[in-house]
Amino acid sequence: xxASERHNATVTGTGSxxxxxxxxxxxxxxxxxxxxxxxxGDFRVVLFDHVGAGGSDLxxxxxxxxxxxxxxxxxxxxxxxxxxxxxxxxxxxxxxxxIGVLAAKQAPELFGELVLVGPSPRYxxxxxxxxxxxxxxxxxxxxxxxNNHMGWSQTMAPVIMGNADRPELAQELTNSFxxxxxxxxxxxxxxxxxxxxxxxxxxxAQRSLVLQCSDDVIAxxxxxxxxxxKLPDSVFVQLAAGGHCPHLSAPEETIAAIRAFL
Amino acid sequence: xxxxxxxxxxxxxxAGEDLQDLFENAPCGYVSALPNxxxxxxxxxxxxxxxxxxxxxxxxxxxxxxxxxGKIYYETHFxxxxxxxxxxxxxxxxxxxxxxxxxxxxxxxxxxxxxxxRVRFLRITVFNASDRRRYERDLLEAxxxxxxxxxxxRELNLSLETRVAEAIARRMEAEEAxxxxxxxxxxxxxxxxxAHDFNNLLTGxxxxxxxxxxxxxxxxxxxxxxxxxxxxxxxxxxxxxxxxLLAFARQQPLEPRPxxxxxxxxxxxxxxxxxxxxxxxxxxxxxxxLWTVLVDPNQLENALxxxxxxxxxxxxKGGRLxxxxxxxxxxxxxxxxxxxxxxxxxxxxxxxxxxxxxxxxVGRIFDPFFTTKPIGQGTGLGLSMIQGFVRQSGGxxxxxxxxxxxxxxxxxxPRHHGPxxxxxxxxxxxxxxHTATGETVLVVDDExxxxxxxxxxxxxxxxxxxxxxxxxAGLKVLQxxxxxxxxxxxxxxxxxxxxxxxTEAARKVRPGLPVLFITGYAENSLLGNGQLEPGMxxxxxxxxxxxxxxxxKDMLAQP
Numbered sequence: 001x002x003a004s005e006r007h008n009a010t011v012t013g014t015g016s017x018x019x020x021x022x023x024x025x026x027x028x029x030x031x032x033x034x035x036x037x038x039x040x041g042d043f044r045v046v047l048f049d050h051v052g053a054g055g056s057d058l059x060x061x062x063x064x065x066x067x068x069x070x071x072x073x074x075x076x077x078x079x080x081x082x083x084x085x086x087x088x089x090x091x092x093x094x095x096x097x098x099i100g101v102l103a104a105k106q107a108p109e110l111f112g113e114l115v116l117v118g119p120s121p122r123y124x125x126x127x128x129x130x131x132x133x134x135x136x137x138x139x140x141x142x143x144x145x146x147n148n149h150m151g152w153s154q155t156m157a158p159v160i161m162g163n164a165d166r167p168e169l170a171q172e173l174t175n176s177f178x179x180x181x182x183x184x185x186x187x188x189x190x191x192x193x194x195x196x197x198x199x200x201x202x203x204x205a206q207r208s209l210v211l212q213c214s215d216d217v218i219a220x221x222x223x224x225x226x227x228x229x230k231l232p233d234s235v236f237v238q239l240a241a242g243g244h245c246p247h248l249s250a251p252e253e254t255i256a257a258i259r260a261f262l
Numbered sequence: 263x264x265x266x267x268x269x270x271x272x273x274x275x276x277a278g279e280d281l282q283d284l285f286e287n288a289p290c291g292y293v294s295a296l297p298n299x300x301x302x303x304x305x306x307x308x309x310x311x312x313x314x315x316x317x318x319x320x321x322x323x324x325x326x327x328x329x330x331x332g333k334i335y336y337e338t339h340f341x342x343x344x345x346x347x348x349x350x351x352x353x354x355x356x357x358x359x360x361x362x363x364x365x366x367x368x369x370x371x372x373x374x375x376x377x378x379x380r381v382r383f384l385r386i387t388v389f390n391a392s393d394r395r396r397y398e399r400d401l402l403e404a405x406x407x408x409x410x411x412x413x414x415x416r417e418l419n420l421s422l423e424t425r426v427a428e429a430i431a432r433r434m435e436a437e438e439a440x441x442x443x444x445x446x447x448x449x450x451x452x453x454x455x456x457a458h459d460f461n462n463l464l465t466g467x468x469x470x471x472x473x474x475x476x477x478x479x480x481x482x483x484x485x486x487x488x489x490x491x492x493x494x495x496x497x498x499x500x501x502x503x504x505x506x507l508l509a510f511a512r513q514q515p516l517e518p519r520p521x522x523x524x525x526x527x528x529x530x531x532x533x534x535x536x537x538x539x540x541x542x543x544x545x546x547x548x549x550x551x552l553w554t555v556l557v558d559p560n561q562l563e564n565a566l567x568x569x570x571x572x573x574x575x576x577x578x579k580g581g582r583l584x585x586x587x588x589x590x591x592x593x594x595x596x597x598x599x600x601x602x603x604x605x606x607x608x609x610x611x612x613x614x615x616x617x618x619x620x621x622x623x624v625g626r627i628f629d630p631f632f633t634t635k636p637i638g639q640g641t642g643l644g645l646s647m648i649q650g651f652v653r654q655s656g657g658x659x660x661x662x663x664x665x666x667x668x669x670x671x672x673x674x675x676p677r678h679h680g681p682x683x684x685x686x687x688x689x690x691x692x693x694x695x696h697t698a699t700g701e702t703v704l705v706v707d708d709e710x711x712x713x714x715x716x717x718x719x720x721x722x723x724x725x726x727x728x729x730x731x732x733x734x735a736g737l738k739v740l741q742x743x744x745x746x747x748x749x750x751x752x753x754x755x756x757x758x759x760x761x762x763x764x765t766e767a768a769r770k771v772r773p774g775l776p777v778l779f780i781t782g783y784a785e786n787s788l789l790g791n792g793q794l795e796p797g798m799x800x801x802x803x804x805x806x807x808x809x810x811x812x813x814x815k816d817m818l819a820q821p
Contacts, residue, residue: 026338030346094338137330144331189334215298217325218337242298244337248345249297 001057003079007048008055011083013040018085020046020111022076024094024118025192026185028054031093034251035258046083050096051075052184061184069095069195073102080110089262091115093247094218095192097227102197104206114208115258118244119227120219121198129198130222138193145186201230208234209261211254215242235261291367291388297381299323299341308388312359324386329356329364340371344384348373354391366395460503466496494806501804502564518556518655520678523587523610524548526559527566534570534585541580542573549588553608556678557655562610565648569612569671572645576616576669584613590674600658606677607657611670618665627661648673701747701818702726706736706764707780708756716750719807720814733759733767740768746775748817753781765798776817780805 003009010029013019019039021032029047036045049056050072065071076099080088090111092100097119104111123131124138133141208231212224221238228236237257241250285292291308295301300323309316312327319327325336332355343350349372356364368389374382470493477486527546535544566585573583590607597604619627628649649659656676663669703720707713708731717727728744730736733755740746749768753761765777779800794800797820801813 024338026335027342031342033346133330140330141334144329193334215323216337217333243341245342245345248342 001060003075003082004048006051006057006060007075007079008057009046009048009079009083011044011046012036013043013045015039015041015043015045017043018046018080018083018088019043020048020076020080020085020088020090022048022090022092022096022100023050023053024092024096025188026094030054031245031247032091035247035254038251038255039258043089046080046085046088048079050188052181052188058181058184061181063187066184066187067191069099069191069197070102072096072099073106076100076103077107077110081107085110087112089113089115091117091258092119093117094120094244095188095195098195098197098200101200101204104204105200108205111206113262114204114206115211115261116208116227117211117247117254118213118216118219118224119210120223121201121227121230122196123193123218124196126196129226130220132218132220132223133193141193142190145189198226198230201227202232204231204233206233207261209258210234210236211246211257212236212238213241213243213246214239216244218244237261290390293324293384293386293388295324295384295386297373297384299325299384302383311365311388311390312357313362314360324384327357329358332356344371344373348375354395357388366391368394460500463496463500463503467493467500469493470496497804498806502560504804517558517560519559520554520680521557521559521562522552522554523562523608523675524552526562527585527587527610530563530566531585534567534583537567538570538574538583542577543582544570545582545584547584547586549586549608551589552587553589553606553677554680555608555655555675556680557675558651561651561655562673565651565673566610566612568645568648569673572671573612573614573616573669576614576618581615581668583615584611586611586613589677592674600660600674602658602674607674608677609672609674611672613668613670615668618667619661619663619669620665624661624663628659700724700726702728702745703748703750703814704728704730704736704739704746706730706733706749706751706755706761708732708752708754712752712780715807716810719811723811725814725818732757733761733764736764737767740775741771746772748814749775749777750814751777751779753779776820778813778817 008029021029021036023029023031028049032047036047039045051060051066052058062071065074072095076090080103086109088111090100090104090113092098092115094117097114097116098121100111100114100116101119104114120131122129123133124135125131125133210224210228210231212221213219224236224238228234237260239246239250239253239257241253243249247254286306288305288307291311292303292305293301293308294303301320304316304319306316309319312319325333328336336355340350340353349370351370353369353371355367355369357367358364368391370387370389372385374385376382470489473489474486474493477483477489527548531544531546538544570583570585577583586609588609588611590609592600592602592604592607594604627645645659652659652673652675657674660672660674661669662672703725705713705716705720705727706729707716710731713729713731717729720727726745728739728746730739733751734757736749736751737759740749749765751761751764755761755764759767761779761781765779768775768777774797777798779798781800781802799813799817801810
């Protein structure tokens with residue numbers, strides 16, 4: 001199986017330079033449906049699903065490999081090499097922002113620019129560092145995930161790939177957007193919220209854009225500032241859009257910011 | 263509030279009031295929110311569930327009401343979903359309540375858009391899921407308990423198997439120890455019995471030889487024949503004893519012949535009478551027209567004598583001993599009872615008027631080494647050897663006994679359809695007429711004394727004898743031009759070539775060469791279960807020179 005098949009990759013657009021969109025924790029490549037088409041005129045647009053999400057090959061999920069976001073970064077490198085991406089643009093949302101940073105360090109030739117939407121190198125506060133979550137909150141989250149009650153499966157029902165216990169429910173609620181395997185999502189949450197990649201921000205060679213949302217519970221302003229400060233060559237843009245997903249809630253503003261940067 | 267009419271139209275004000283009531287007191291929580299989740303309106307039901315004022319809720323974002331897991335999943339999963347498909351349904355979340363446990367809820371949300379497609383507000387509906395969550399928790403606990411119980415049961419089963427296996431192993435060890443001790447006891451009985459019998463016979467043989475030597479040295483040759491006869495008889499009985507032992511082990515090649523049991527019994531009557539003594543009356547009842555049976559007559563004689571001795575021992579104060587023969591038709595049922603195939607049999611029964619045998623003992627009398635006699639007075643092999651011989655002859659032994667009245671032991675033997683034994687006797691007699699005409703016999707045996715005896719006997723009879731000590735030496739003779747009319751070879755030979763292999767090599771250079779095998783019990787397998795090629799015969803050790811000579815003459819007389 002090729003990396004493209006494993007990641008359900010779709011390549012569109014007429015440009016010669018590639019722009020790769022990476023979805024974050026909680027959804028799949030559908031996240032980019034309002035943004036990606038805007039770049040098809042100038043770029044070769046690459047969309048893909050991380051293993052465990054969307055149309056990816058679930059059997060490729062290896063708990064050990066994906067216990068760290070380095071596993072996801074290796075996938076990005078493998079996929080982009082297979083698609084012959086060189087000096088392209090990487091657009092990563094949420095945890096995929098840091099996945100892109102790691103991929104760019106593993107294979108510097110792949111990308112010329114990085115666009116980081118709501119990035120966070122560490123979600124837990126640490127001494128002077130403000131991550132947005134106290135250690136107690138992260139523990140509460142992990143405990144919440146571990147006590148995986150049936151209701152939680154119900155919570156996930158709209159976003160799971162079929163529900164073995166209640167197929168009629170899945171039929172009713174499952175949609176073509178944002179499919180994730182609940183068990184893998186749980187592990188992905190653990191990987192994401194326990195990660196600390198602050199050190200990896202140092203020495204990034206690529207030009208970078210930090211897109212910061214307003215009122216983002218997941219990645220608050222202080223974190224965006226930190227990322228901007230640590231990245232050697234970065235631009236910081238504060239969006240008017242609120243929440244954690246500006247590419248869905250304010251696609252035009254997001255597109256404009258990216259275009260301006262490029 | 264005015265009572266509502268169920269029949270007439272209601273006014274606008276009343277309808278508004280009705281809808282207001284429905285909104286505020288609906289059995290679910292209602293929230294209107296801005297696209298970013300900021301609450302603009304909330305009903306009384308939700309406010310009361312959250313135990314706070316409505317004012318405290320308006321202005322806050324809906325996701326702020328959630329616990330930390332809910333907040334994160336709401337932002338990462340449900341907001342994108344709502345944006346992309348316009349709604350989400352039945353999402354299980356926990357609403358945080360100040361000073362109280364979180365409220366489990368199911369949440370539905372839908373975007374309300376204006377004509378231009380812009381989101382005007384979110385309608386969020388909240389269902390109290392406390393009962394459902396409790397039910398789910400109970401269900402999960404029950405499932406976990408069932409799994410734990412299942413695990414425990416599997417564990418128990420595994421350990422049960424181990425425990426049973428251990429118990430069985432211990433039991434088998436105990437049984438093995440018991441068997442071993444029984445075996446040792448049996449060997450004690452056996453060695454005692456055999457030593458007793460053999461010592462008697464050896465005493466007779468040694469004594470006879472000593473007397474013979476004395477008389478020869480004295481030159482008194484007139485009555486030496488007595489000692490020769492006595493010594494030979496004792497040696498023959500010793501040979502019979504080893505035959506009986508081998509028959510018991512079913513190693514003894516039987517020599518079945520068509521036999522008239524009546525004649526055999528008649529020939530034994532005198533011996534039986536003398537053996538059992540005067541206190542016991544012996545009566546023989548021979549059936550008229552008794553069928554012929556195919557058995558080894560010597561073994562049958564032994565068996566009969568053995569049964570009579572047992573009968574004698576059961577009647578220490580005297581009594582009556584009856585030997586009876588009869589023809590028997592055993593139908594399926596009768597045959598089943600006797601563990602035989604249905605058909606025609608003869609019975610040879612020995613009945614005593616003695617003490618009888620208790621049922622417990624009846625169950626054991628055929629066990630090897632079982633005896634009621636003291637050590638040294640019996641091998642305990644008698645009945646089991648009889649049974650071995652009779653079973654080997656296609657028959658069965660049955661016991662009928664009544665305590666205080668006596669015992670009947672019956673041998674059932676299958677009828678033989680064929681010529682009687684007279685012809686055999688006539689043939690034997692004819693054989694003796696063959697006389698030597700310079701025939702040469704090659705004798706191969708590693709035991710010098712046997713080789714010497716055979717050669718001497720042959721020379722006395724006018725034959726030429728060539729001796730060889732092993733297969734290689736024998737083969738050398740056979741491969742030469744030397745005349746050889748008969749090969750007599752021991753089955754067991756030293757030097758890597760046994761009698762059978764020697765024979766195969768011999769017949770390559772001399773096809774059809776007559777061969778007489780001499781064999782002990784152990785080489786029966788070498789004979790291929792008695793399947794001998796034409797021109798081959800067997801004589802078993804120990805044998806008398808007479809028997810050997812008869813056999814050699816017989817073979818040389820064949821055309």
